[in-house]
Amino acid sequence: MRKVLRMHKAERDDIGDLVTYRVLPSSTIGSAQFEPFLFLNHHGPQVYPPRNRGLPFAPHPHRGFETVTFIRKGELTHRDSGGYESVIKAGGVQWMTAGSGLIHEEVSSNEFKAKGGEVEMLQLWVNLPSNLKMTKPAYTGMQRADIKALDLPADGGSVQIISGEWFGTKANYQSITGVNAFALELKAHAELEIPVAAEQRIFCYVVQGQVTVNNHDMSDHNLIELDVGEGSVRLHALSSACVFFATAKPIGEPVVAHGPFVMNTKEEIHQAILDYQAGKFGVWKH
Numbered sequence: 378m379r380k381v382l383r384m385h386k387a388e389r390d391d392i393g394d395l396v397t398y399r400v401l402p403s404s405t406i407g408s409a410q411f412e413p414f415l416f417l418n419h420h421g422p423q424v425y426p427p428r429n430r431g432l433p434f435a436p437h438p439h440r441g442f443e444t445v446t447f448i449r450k451g452e453l454t455h456r457d458s459g460g461y462e463s464v465i466k467a468g469g470v471q472w473m474t475a476g477s478g479l480i481h482e483e484v485s486s487n488e489f490k491a492k493g494g495e496v497e498m499l500q501l502w503v504n505l506p507s508n509l510k511m512t513k514p515a516y517t518g519m520q521r522a523d524i525k526a527l528d529l530p531a532d533g534g535s536v537q538i539i540s541g542e543w544f545g546t547k548a549n550y551q552s553i554t555g556v557n558a559f560a561l562e563l564k565a566h567a568e569l570e571i572p573v574a575a576e577q578r579i580f581c582y583v584v585q586g587q588v589t590v591n592n593h594d595m596s597d598h599n600l601i602e603l604d605v606g607e608g609s610v611r612l613h614a615l616s617s618a619c620v621f622f623a624t625a626k627p628i629g630e631p632v633v634a635h636g637p638f639v640m641n642t643k644e645e646i647h648q649a650i651l652d653y654q655a656g657k658f659g660v661w662k663h
Contacts, residue, residue, distance in 0.1 A: 378591045379579065379608035387419060387598040393433045395496070396423045400582060400600050410602055413504035413554065413628050414580045415442065415639060419598065421497035422450060429493055431485030438658050439475035440649045441510040441639040443503040443552070446471040447539070447560060447621065449584070450497040452489060457481035458659025461516035468521030470539050472550060476505070476512040478649065478658040499584065499621055503556055506628045507641050514659075517550055525549055533567030534614075536560070541624075558623040563588070563614035575607040577624040586618025 385406045387398035400417040402408050408415045425431075432453070446453060448469050455471050456462045458480040465471055473481065505512070525538040525548055538548040541557030552558075557577075563569070563586070573579055581590060582600045590601050591611055597618075603610070612620065631641045638649040652658065 378611055379573065379606070380604035381591050381593045382602040382604055384593065384595060385600045385602060387600065392420075394430070395433055396421050398598050400598075406600070406602065408632065408634075411578060411580055412632060413556075413625050414501060414578070414623065415504050415632070415634070416500075416502035417582065417600070418500050419582075419584065420500070422495065423497075424495050425485075425489070425493040427491065427493040429485075429490055431490045432483060432496070434483040436480050436482045436661055437637055438478060438480050438653045439473075439637045440478040440653075440658070441645075442475055442505050444471070444473045444475065445501040445503060445539075445558060446473075446483070447499045447501075449499070449619070450495040452486060453498060454484050454486050455481060455516070455518060456484075457514075457516060458661050459514050459516065461518070463518035465518050466520060468524070468537070470519045470524060472517045472519070472540070472552070474505075474512065474515040474553065476510070476514045478652060479514040480658050480661050499582075501558075501580075501621075501623070502639070503552070503554070503625070504628055504632065504639060505554065507630055509553060510640060510645075512553070519550060523549060529561075529563070529567060529569060531567070532564065533569060534561065534563040536562075554625065556623060556625045559621075561612070561620040561622055563612065563618045563620065565614055565616050567612070567614040569612045570609050571612070571622070572609045573624050575605070576626050578605065578627050579603045579610060580621075580623040580625075581610060582621045584619040584621055587615035588618045588620060589613040589615060
């Protein structure tokens with residue numbers, strides 16, 4: 378099994394009235410130990426009342442990476458300057474390649490703002506290598522039915538195969554950098570061992586419940602840091618649980634981040650700001 382280095386508790390960092398737990402980076406861990414996984418926010422769970430203002434993510438730019446948003450409860454409306462638009466419901470995923478740059482918003486529908494309801498979602502940022510940072514932006518919205526799901530052995534629960542491959546079963550969506558991403562819903566007492574290639578970095582976050590990861594007890598809102606090298610990850614659910622699990626090969630290039638931009642040099646960050654100000658991220662028509 379992969380050696381457990383540390384566990385990192387997510388830190389409460391609300392955005393307006395949206396309950397938010399900052400998982401990565403935090404005061405105990407930077408992004409370098411998990412690269413190409415750079416950032417994770419866990420929003421909710423909470424219940425919005427009727428006549429609410431909705432989610433607070435008004436139009437903003439991105440360049441140089443991808444956002445992966447898993448909607449566990451509620452819904453999320455996406456619009457961007459590339460013309461993509463969708464409303465993704467619970468169990469769905471939004472995978473956006475910011476690439477050379479675009480503007481997007483992630484908000485609530487008028488119906489949700491009027492009626493209220495549950496909200497829980499995760500947003501992960503995945504780095505792009507230098508040769509793909511200026512790739513054409515793209516967006517894929519996947520409802521629950523669009524994502525392959527399998528029952529786990531011994532009636533242990535289920536897995537959503539968001540991208541990549543799970544024990545020989547390929548996801549309907551394949552990322553441009555070969556990311557494997559899974560949402561695991563585990564029943565109490567479920568046991569599972571996941572082999573991971575030596576060159577792959579592991580991202581394992583307990584969304585809800587109590588889980589033992591390689592013989593280390595973990596509770597909800599915890600991210601586990603595992604050593605690199607050959608070895609598997611063994612999960613044992615002490616209660617019903619949800620685990621977000623991803624693997625990818627580290628890029629190994631310099632990372633310079635500034636707000637919504639992630640590039641390789643300060644000069645590229647400066648150019649991203651200039652390009653955004655010059656209207657090169659598309660026209661916001663919504």
